[in-house]
Amino acid sequence: AQKVTQAQTEISVVEKEDVTLDCVYETRDTTYYLFWYKQPPSGELVFLIRRNSFDEQNEISGRYSWNFQKSTSSFNFTITASQVVDSAVYFCALSGRRGGSEKLVFGKGTKLTVNP
Amino acid sequence: GAVVSQHPSWVICKSGTSVKIECRSLDFQATTMFWYRQFPKQSLMLMATSNEGSKATYEQGVEKDKFLINHASLTLSTLTVTSAHPEDSSFYICSARGQGASYEQYFGPGTRLTVT
Numbered sequence: 001a002q003k004v005t006q007a008q009t010e011i012s013v014v015e016k017e018d019v020t021l022d023c024v025y026e027t028r029d030t031t032y033y034l035f036w037y038k039q040p041p042s043g044e045l046v047f048l049i050r051r052n053s054f055d056e057q058n059e060i061s062g063r064y065s066w067n068f069q070k071s072t073s074s075f076n077f078t079i080t081a082s083q084v085v086d087s088a089v090y091f092c093a094l095s096g097r098r099g100g101s102e103k104l105v106f107g108k109g110t111k112l113t114v115n116p
Numbered sequence: 117g118a119v120v121s122q123h124p125s126w127v128i129c130k131s132g133t134s135v136k137i138e139c140r141s142l143d144f145q146a147t148t149m150f151w152y153r154q155f156p157k158q159s160l161m162l163m164a165t166s167n168e169g170s171k172a173t174y175e176q177g178v179e180k181d182k183f184l185i186n187h188a189s190l191t192l193s194t195l196t197v198t199s200a201h202p203e204d205s206s207f208y209i210c211s212a213r214g215q216g217a218s219y220e221q222y223f224g225p226g227t228r229l230t231v232t
Binding site for chain 1 (some may be wrong): 189220
């Protein structure tokens with residue numbers, strides 16, 4: 001069975017601090033995809049990144065960066081110099097190819113609050 | 117591109133009535149659509165997967181007779197909550213996956229259902 005664990009339920013930081021959101025996953029698939037989504041108070045999910053299991057290169061996009069390590073089954077997300085607008089719930093998700101369903105399994109989410 | 121809409125964005129209904137939620141892919145053809153449910157402060161849980169022209173596949177524990185899903189065209193899927201009860205109050209989110217090998221799902225903005 002596939003599982004995503006986001007151990008941090010809530011994180012509170014002060015603006016300009018760096019913050020890392022942890023994500024650990026479990027899957028038996030050799031080919032799988034990992035995702036991060038942002039859900040602001042409005043509720044709409046905002047896609048941030050997709051990474052496939054064969055690509056372990058870290059990625060940086062502006063203030064966002066992702067660290068994918070298959071050896072520890074982790075896909076952590078770091079926000080550098082956080083801003084108040086980063087306040088949201090962040091979900092890590094996993095999709096495999098078993099059965100071709102490609103359904104997403106979400107972690108429980110981490111609520112990030114960035115205080116001014 | 118890759119815009120998914122949902123209608124209505126929120127709805128209040130009385131217990132015992134039925135409510136229909138529409139999910140549309142506006143600028144692409146969605147061979148597969150997914151319906152998720154999110155209770156307050158919780159994660160997204162997949163309810164069912166629907167492929168155009170065929171019956172939906174429901175996740176374990178989801179009543180197919182209560183949550184009717186119709187994916188009649190490549191741009192429209194509907195979720196009907198029949199005989200709604202207060203415990204069905206939730207945030208319902210659809211996503212759509214286009215044709216091809218991409219595993220990215222495009223999410224709608226969600227529908228907040230309140231059953232009184």
